[in-house]
Amino acid sequence: MVDVTPHDESGVPPAEVPELELYHPKSWWTTYVFSQDAKTIAIQYSGTAIAIGFVALVLSWLMRLQLGFPGTFDFITPEAYYQFVTMHGMIMVIYLLTALFLGGFGNYLIPLMVGARDMVFPYINMLSYWIYLLAVLVLVVSFFAPGGPTGAGWTLYPPQAILSGTPGGQGAGIILMLVSLILFIIGFTMGGLNYVVTVIQGRTRGMTLMRLPLTVWGIFTATVMALLAFPALFVACVMMLFDRLLGTSFFMPALVDAGEQLSYGGGSPILFQHLFWFFGHPEVYIVALPAFGIVSDLISTHARKNIFGYRMMVWAIIIIGALSFVVWAHHMYVSGMHPWFGFFFATTTLIIAIPTAIKVYNWVLTLWRGDIHLRVPMLFALAFIVTFVNGGLTGLFLGNVVVDVPLSDTMFVVAHFHMVMGVAPILVIFGAIYHWYPKITGRMFHEGMAQFHFWVTFLGAYAIFFPMHYVGLVGVPRRYPEIGDTAFVPDSVQDLNAFITMAALIVGFAQIVFLFNIFWSLRHGREAGGNPWRATSLEWQTPTTPPPHGNWGDHVPVVYRWAYDYSVPGASQDFIAQNDPGTGIKAPRPA
């Protein structure tokens, strides 16, 4: 090993940043409610996201009940079905996954992992959460608005999104949806600035970028992408609000609605689709990159081995982040856009598979010759790899323009994106919650309940979405409340649908066990100690657990090594913490 301590320390940041003055809460309100501590904000973000996520879970049950047993439930009309579909999709993608990965894990882990006392702008960070909460409330209000929430599908395609043939199109539903999204974007921008600037400026002494855990790399890159991609959704929402409320024709062509000529004319629905997917595709990676980062750290820690090919992993994250801005129109192969675009976007889309595949190889190669502890977080990480590889590979069907033609808008697409950006990231979320639960609460979760939760969730989710591909292959379109009497669809598809519904109900109920475990272990879990997984990264080295406001007590940690010194030959233990000066160890260079 090379000692990189400089002789002249002028380039090293001071041990303590003098102007960093934390806001000291004076009352119960400012400690627990209007808190400026990133960790409290993280828990608020996560709690809100999981709460609204359970609403989305119930909506998915209702959808599945309708699909599995059509005609049995009278209250699930086609209108209601479309409202469930739309709200489920929107909540999961934006209000759960984005908020939980960036607002939740970003807030909790970034300051701790880079060795900062807090985010750089705690006040703005606090505002970010409260605006997010407002956005969620506006979304919830739309359920009770006259006409109900919008049923335009989460893509909100005009012209139908604001017309009478779609639930909520002429009512308040679509307006509240757009307003909620605009609020979300404003709130997110505030938080996002914090995450990015904290990584750039808030790192402690010795913490160079190449010493960051991959979790931070994933969240950092995803946040940069989100900051640049969300404006596209913002523009689309504002322009659609103008069309809906003020009668402009940005997206609205001349058309006949319910037998009547409307006054719109000349606009282009395709324009909306470009704006939407310019946000929508990076959004997939905004969810995926934090998951990539977290899963790398889970695997490395529990396999007691450094992540294989750290540099390649970092480069792959950056390359995926950049490339994801030039693939958006692969969602629009059959939208009627100029067919020549198909060549370009199919090529970029399949190229992005290469850095993604490298990440997968490096995860499994980290397992090779490791010392694998099959603890619950590791189980979730392994399950992530299975579902992500599965979902990623079916993406190669849909990204390859001509193969997409028969499959687009069928249940194959639904199965694909649920596997790759539903199941896979959510498995990471669970793994991450179990992994950091001891740090957040100071106690261990209940192992048995967690194991039960894992097996039901992993196998159940696979049983839901793997067969669903074949429903799509038969040709069943998505967003149909029932298949009905369709000549080319064999009756057995209905049996398969009923099976999928049963699996969905079971998986859903298993989440209650998870929730119960989280609360039960708060009180009854055994004391975890500061570093139960014997991990290297800084968040496990806090002087007290759970870390208090300000994280580090009197001295912020100083970093002497990268985040993956596991099983270093010659070391006395199988891990060396990042803030361990440990001068005597000589590691051999790899052959």
Add this chain to the structure above:
Amino acid sequence: MSVILVFLLVVFGFSLWWLSQQRLLSKPWTEQGLAVDPSHRGEAAMPTAKIALGIFLAVVGALFALFASAYFMRMEYSDWQAPPVPSVIWANTAILVAASIALEIAARTARDGRIDISRVALAIAGAATLVFLAGQLVAWQQLSLAGHYLEVNPANGFFYLLTGMHGLHIIGGLIALGFTLVALSAQAPISGQLQLRVELCAMYWHFLLFVWLGLLVLLAGWAGDFIAICKQVLT
């Protein structure tokens, strides 16, 4: 989507330049000890707030680049007419330029510690910006008096939308500027923190002026002419 793609290219260029200084090719497992972090290099280190504002402006830039992209894409449809250009926006432009210059003076004098001049310049900039906003309202009024309502054609819609969106960002800036002015009036010897705040105001104003000039190019139809010429050259 060409405008936003060009914009992103610039942002990516910046990011790459920054990343290139971060030793991304180094092998971190071979190194041990207090490594030098290039982004903290001594005196030259940029204040955190300035970096944050820079990133925020990149987000605002992306927003307006996307609006411009939408504008160009909408322009290609057959019902497009050139947007009306109320004469008052030329005067407004001059006023916004003046506000930007005043802020530059405020920032420079604040750096030199000449707080009295800085204070006056900041106040002038604020007042000029208020006049600019009033002028934009006059522009809206002129348009609607001439029958150019929002919904009549998409160009009108874009005019109201883009000027409105720009105006909202100006209002946000004015709030920050107001607080800075109050702080500047209360303090006799100017602190480094306050100097920075004035500087940030100037930075924000310059950027919004730049955005406004970009919008002007769109709304005055020059961008359309430019594209037409390009197309002619290509065909």
Add this chain to the structure above:
Amino acid sequence: MTVAIVLVLVALGSIVFHVLSPWWWTPIASNWGYIDQTLIVTFWITGVVFTAVVVFMAYCVFRFRHREGAKAAYEPESRKLELWLTGITAVGVAAMLAPGLIVWSQFVTVPDEATEIEVVAQQWQWNYRLPGEDGILGKSSNKLVSYDNPLGVDPDDVNGQDDVIVEADALHLPIDRPVKVLLRSIDVLHDFYVPEFRAKMDMVPGMVTHFWFTPTRTGEFEVLCAELCGVGHGYMRGAVFVDSEQDYQAWLASQQTFAEISGPVKIGAAGGGAAR
């Protein structure tokens, strides 16, 4: 141990499910067999990769599970291995992309001899227009849509007078003749989707989109909408019959043209309407 077995079972189970599944695509009825073949190639490549990754993982979990006193190897990276893997992945991706792009270029190149027909979608039914004897579809616009003129055909365009209008009824197509399907919508987005033809495309109000294919099998095929278009989306069905040449001509003879539907009196009235 359990974990390794379950992982292997997941991989094997997926393959068994795939092989034994009675759920497969509908028998093709158009010239787009190449699409199916590209899909098969993709299935093979991705199937091999999926199985390899999962089984490798299962092996690692079994072989390198924690045992007392065990210690993991120390191996930060391997340039050579990573380059090899990148190269192999690139080859696999190219093997899927290349045929895909070749077939796509066929898909977007409409043959000159293709006859044009028009599908006009509305909430929630399918209408069709055939070019009539002159072989040319008349002009149309959503602004002209009215009760008497449901497809918005321009009454002043001579080419439109002999256009055959099929309103909310089945479409018939002659076998083995390439057709260019022009797609129009008078209200919202729809998507003309016949699973047996493999091809599909959205219809966008204000635009005319298209795709082409050659029907290769006679019979009745169901038309579905594949783009969420409002509450009736799931019930927006129609039918296409692929006929022998004889049957097709017989059907065509029984259809009404635009002029016949409008009637001599109404043409004048509609023309006046357009002038107004």
